Amino acid sequence: MSDGHSKRIIVDTDTAGDDTQALVLAALSDRVELEGVTICAGNVPFDYQVENAKYTLDLAGVADEVPVYEGVRSPLQKEHDFAEYVHGAGGLGGELFPETGIPSADDHAVDFIVRSARENPGEISLVCIAPLTNVAVALQHEPDLPELLDEVLVMGGAVNTLGNITPAAEYNFWVDPDAAAIVMDAFETTLVDWGVTVRDSAFDAEVLAEIESVDTPLAEFYTTVTAAVREFNSQSEQDSLGDDVTTQPDSMTVATMIEPDIVEEASTYHVAVDDREGMTRGYSLVDELAVTDGEAKTTVIESVDGDRFTELLLDAFRHGDPHRESPDQ
Numbered sequence: 001m002s003d004g005h006s007k008r009i010i011v012d013t014d015t016a017g018d019d020t021q022a023l024v025l026a027a028l029s030d031r032v033e034l035e036g037v038t039i040c041a042g043n044v045p046f047d048y049q050v051e052n053a054k055y056t057l058d059l060a061g062v063a064d065e066v067p068v069y070e071g072v073r074s075p076l077q078k079e080h081d082f083a084e085y086v087h088g089a090g091g092l093g094g095e096l097f098p099e100t101g102i103p104s105a106d107d108h109a110v111d112f113i114v115r116s117a118r119e120n121p122g123e124i125s126l127v128c129i130a131p132l133t134n135v136a137v138a139l140q141h142e143p144d145l146p147e148l149l150d151e152v153l154v155m156g157g158a159v160n161t162l163g164n165i166t167p168a169a170e171y172n173f174w175v176d177p178d179a180a181a182i183v184m185d186a187f188e189t190t191l192v193d194w195g196v197t198v199r200d201s202a203f204d205a206e207v208l209a210e211i212e213s214v215d216t217p218l219a220e221f222y223t224t225v226t227a228a229v230r231e232f233n234s235q236s237e238q239d240s241l242g243d244d245v246t247t248q249p250d251s252m253t254v255a256t257m258i259e260p261d262i263v264e265e266a267s268t269y270h271v272a273v274d275d276r277e278g279m280t281r282g283y284s285l286v287d288e289l290a291v292t293d294g295e296a297k298t299t300v301i302e303s304v305d306g307d308r309f310t311e312l313l314l315d316a317f318r319h320g321d322p323h324r325e326s327p328d329q
Helices: 018-028 046-059 109-119 133-141 171-175 177-186 194-200 205-212 217-225 227-234 249-258 306-319
Strands: 007-013 032-039 068-070 124-128 152-155 190-192 263-269 271-273 284-286 298-304
Touching: 007 018, 007 109, 007 249, 018 032, 018 046, 018 217, 018 249, 018 306, 032 046, 032 109, 046 068, 046 217, 068 109, 109 124, 109 133, 124 249, 133 177, 152 177, 152 249, 171 177, 177 271, 190 249, 194 249, 194 298, 194 306, 205 217, 205 306, 217 227, 217 306, 249 298, 249 306
Parallel strands: 007 032, 007 124, 032 068, 124 152, 152 190, 190 298
Antiparallel strands: 263 298, 271 284
């Protein structure tokens, strides 16, 4: 860590929808030092993801300090579908298509991850809110990467629950199951899955109305970005959705790092990912019953203080400081 309080982090993202809000939290928190943002193939066409990240960092006031590194532009082996039907064309609600003019960093994202880990052993944490392609390729370049990093925090998988892209799989793991299988096997990770997201990160109509009443650029950005997903969720067949609601998987993942006390319950399990094509592509096997012989080394976050998470984002929107109302401030 860079000092006694702030972690040095790299956020690996496929910037659309809630990925932007994860970047907002990481950029505004004084408890992490955002070293860079790496872009991976995922939610929407790659060049949109790059511009979306730069636009978000600029809106948060850190574009001059936090470089954006372009990474792997396709999954390791599989083809995938974009999620513009959820996030809107371009990924920011369907109406916003930034052209920032901000240059990308010279280094490839994989090279940046490897170099950062080698030069700062034990000091860099990865926050992975995209398919895990960049991380898997970085491991190929540096086999000691699991030992060189401080922490690896992953948003992905569906822990013994329905997925959000197929009945078996969550989107990030489904996009590149080969990479997910490699990473979950090689690294000790902390996992935030789709199931805990739906239960503990959802914003209902009351919270959304409160955000709409906040007169700041960050609140307006949230409302713009979530327009398409609100429409999508209102038509969802999932019992937990099907109303005016948003889910915040990526920003809740970052929130568990910038304010760890919001994690109410976590357990360690063996986790493996099905990398085969077919009905179970991207399925995350989480051995809660300890019936396999796989090593239990993935910490699965099982419960998050949803009210406190809501306040983190609201304070970011209102004050530019997610910790404004934190009990220890």
